[in-house]
Amino acid sequence: MTSPASDPALTDAAMSALADVTVSTARRRWLRRYLLPAMGGTAILAWLLVAALAPWITPYMPDTVNVTGRLAGPSLAHWLGTDELGRDVLTRIIYGARTSLTVGFTVVLVGGGVGTLVGAVAAFARGWAEEILMRATDLMFCFPPIILAMAIAAALGIGTRNTVIAMLVVWWPKFARLARSVVVGQRSLEYVAAARTIGFPPIHILFRQILPNAVGPLVVLITLDLGNAILVFAGLSFLGLGVVPPTPEWGSMVSEGRELVAQWWVATFPGLAILTVVIGFNFVGDGLRDWLDPYARRR
């Protein structure tokens, strides 16, 4: 009688079958956990490439008017059709990616930077400085962001730069709140006391010692917020408070097509562009949050 283990062929087959099983469950688990973030990352990369390579991707210009070919449906010449002025919808979407992504990154990086600075300094300074800075932050939370941004954008005058300024005014508070709570969690830890004892200046302690430890949650918020910023800017543009008309921008493109139900392609595709890029950032941010959260990672 031969035991299965003594038969080399059988063992090999069993081992490789076993390996197959583990590989496939591991792959399934990997897929389950990283499928959405991976899809999101791919979408963002694709849009970044499209924005960067716009003139090489499309043969048309975003503002070439062609009245005789207006409101033509999707065809081989114009994959996504043409709009009311005969401009190629796909081309305008491609160039619109530049506007949306630039605005999104500007608002979130500048607004997030300022907010982080305010919150981190407040938590680190303690005392009356913390009180004043955080009360100011609370105050900004009294206002609904879009309505305040609308009021400011309208008051400053229409244009991409002014809309970005308006968004920056309403953008920093949430970063201030998050940065403060993270720094508060760190400020009484031993390494901070140690750095103080060594005699590092406060600025060094805050920026070189504490902030690197606070980066995780901030990165998650930044990623999720990029999608949000793009969404808000598109919304303001849709209302006519964003870009100045000939500029291709997704929100204003949906607005131009919103009465054209029969020519559905004019409004539908720019909206899909917004959806895909925002979903991309949300999938990646969501994945990052799970990955950084030890509770979620346990399983």
Add this chain to the structure above:
Amino acid sequence: MWRYIASRLVIAAAMVLLATLIIFLIANTVPGDPVLTQLGDVAANNPAIVAAYRHKWGLDLPMWQRYWLFLRGLTHGDLGISISSQRPVIEDITQYAPATVELSTLAFLISLLFGLPLGVLAAMKRDSWIDHVARAVSLVGVSAPTFWLAFIMLAVFYGWLGWAPGPGQIGSDQFPPPDVTGFMLIDAPLAGQWDTFWDALAHLMLPSIVLALATMGLITRTTRAAMLETLSQDYIRVARAKGLRRRAIMLGHALPNALLPVVTLGGLAYAQLLTGTVLTETIFSWPGLGRYTFQSAVILDFPAIMGITLVVAVVYVIVNLIVDLSYALLDPRVMRR
């Protein structure tokens, strides 16, 4: 308990006062000049007309005096006079508010009705297909541009399938009921106009579903996270050890405790709905505050913009106050801190 409530009330009052200052400063220090947008080019070139206009609206007084006047007016509910409608802003707001309240309340109910069970199910069957579907649905709901969803819904359900009525609050074949409360869904039955009631309800469906989608995602996510957090607590293990049924553990022990963060979210979700209405109402020609805000912003009607921002800020503060207080009621430990 009373001390906690009192301190919350004082903070809320201080917030409102500071909010008035901010709003005043924004409306008065920005470069946009309402005189130019309102008078037109010809009149704006005539210094006498411009001066008279500035005097009429108090634009020639020093800044602090204007703020004082603004505050004094506020104490008797005077938000100024809308430059475009020539009516007191408070009248405009009370006229448009009911439509928005109806819309956002229904949207809120819809998002709770679907978001809560979906979140609970996703947490109970973690990593199952329903969890992944819930995650994908809520992420898509949060990511879809409201104004685009509104267009798609209108195009499909009104334009193409014809299942839903078009934009507006009631159909053109209906007469609005006599104004008693301002709420279409209350006034119509009061006047015995049941046709109008059902018509108004049908008109409400599409915009409130559009509004609800984003909020629903938020509620699903929060409920799921809170449920998972609660399920890892010791008292759940005890309940399990006692041999309680799964259903009893989930609904009797875990859910009530998981609802705390969801209550906090209620305030946030309501805030989201208010901002969402600006876009949704504009597309659905909904005669509410959102559309009014948009129209005022575009023509730089500063009294209207200030009024509406202030009213919404006050609503925010009140909602936050309610959330804080109900939180304290649900979890007495909050008060001791």
